[in-house]
Amino acid sequence: MFELYPAIDIHEGRCVRLTQGDYATAQIYDESPANAAKRWQAAGATQLHVVDLDGAKAGKPINTDAIAAICAAVSIPVQLGGGIRTHADVATVRALGVRRTIIGTKAVSDQDFVRDLVAAHGDAIIVGVDARDGYVHTAGWLAGSHVAATDLVMQMAALGVARIIYTDISRDGTMTEPNYDATAALLSPNGPRIIASGGVSNTNQLLILAHRGVHGAVVGRALYTGDITIQAALQALASEAL
Numbered sequence: 001m002f003e004l005y006p007a008i009d010i011h012e013g014r015c016v017r018l019t020q021g022d023y024a025t026a027q028i029y030d031e032s033p034a035n036a037a038k039r040w041q042a043a044g045a046t047q048l049h050v051v052d053l054d055g056a057k058a059g060k061p062i063n064t065d066a067i068a069a070i071c072a073a074v075s076i077p078v079q080l081g082g083g084i085r086t087h088a089d090v091a092t093v094r095a096l097g098v099r100r101t102i103i104g105t106k107a108v109s110d111q112d113f114v115r116d117l118v119a120a121h122g123d124a125i126i127v128g129v130d131a132r133d134g135y136v137h138t139a140g141w142l143a144g145s146h147v148a149a150t151d152l153v154m155q156m157a158a159l160g161v162a163r164i165i166y167t168d169i170s171r172d173g174t175m176t177e178p179n180y181d182a183t184a185a186l187l188s189p190n191g192p193r194i195i196a197s198g199g200v201s202n203t204n205q206l207l208i209l210a211h212r213g214v215h216g217a218v219v220g221r222a223l224y225t226g227d228i229t230i231q232a233a234l235q236a237l238a239s240e241a242l
Contacts, residue, residue: 002206002237003195003216005049005079006040006223006230008033008070010063012054017221019173021130021141023053029224034069040223041074043230048078049165049197049218055083056104056140061093071097081128081165082140090117102165104128105138107156108147115159123162127192129153132169134182141169150185157191164192165218171199173221178205184212203233210237 008015011023015030030036037048050070054062060083061067071078080093081102090101100123106113107127117125130137131149138145153164166186168179176199183196196209197218206228209217222228 002210002214003047003193004045004206004230004233004237005047005195005216005218006045007049007051007197007218007220008036008040009051009053009220010066010082013063013066016053017173017224018053021137021169021172023057023140025173026053032069033063033066034073037070037074037078040230041076044234045076045230047076048074050078050080050098052080052082053140056081057083057142059083059085059105059139061089064092064096067093067098068096079126081126087113087117090121100124100126100163102126102128104130108136108138108145108152111155111159114156114161118160125161126163126165127152127156127161128165128167129156129186130167130169131182137169149182153186153192153194157188161192163195163215165195165197167197167218168199172197174199175201175221175225175227177201178209178217180208180212183209183214187213201227203228203236206233207236207240210240 015033015036016026019025052063077099079100080098085106136145136147178199193215195216
């Protein structure tokens with residue numbers, strides 16, 4: 001079953017969207033992230049994708065009050081990324097009600113950390129692979145690396161990571177289309193489930209991803225603009241048994 005993840009990105013306590021990860025482009029869509037969460041659940045969402053943008057930049061969870069409010073406002077699972085870089089950070093956000101935690105920067109710098117988390121929490125650990133021109137970026141996308149996205153996914157698979165969220169930074173928030181080829185290149189028969197993020201702007205693109213073998217997609221700006229509705233997307237996916 002294809003997994004649809006409405007995105008709630010938090011910056012200074014508000015629900016915003018960025019373009020290509022540029023904090024200067026932050027556009028406020030809701031003063032209350034919890035209200036956005038309730039809205040997506042009411043529309044039929046079965047899970048939520050939350051990012052602490054300030055935490056990603058600071059290297060530790062920052063918007064904990066907003067995250068706790070989201071978890072308290074909905075009954076569906078919440079996954080969270082952004083600044084989660086220690087075992088204590090994982091414990092902190094899980095105590096807030098977060099079901100799955102997304103590891104990004106530390107997956108590049110400390111793979112033993114990821115191995116230990118997977119051993120302790122299993123598929124509640126997701127790795128975020130955020131890339132520009134095929135190479136991973138970290139620290140809230142502010143720092144480049146020489147690590148290829150394909151290599152990092154293979155390394156995470158070897159550690160037992162069950163889900164990868166792959167974001168093409170150049171597509172994020174642009175309302176163009178996903179990077180189908182780069183996303184599909186990460187798929188392997190016994191590898192992690194690949195969840196696409198960045199550029200999704202209509203329901204047909206979700207169907208293309210599903211037909212390519214991608215397991216899910218994070219949808220952000222297109223939901224806030226109304227270009228995609230959760231109900232229509234889920235119906236289209238269900239009609240094709242995806």
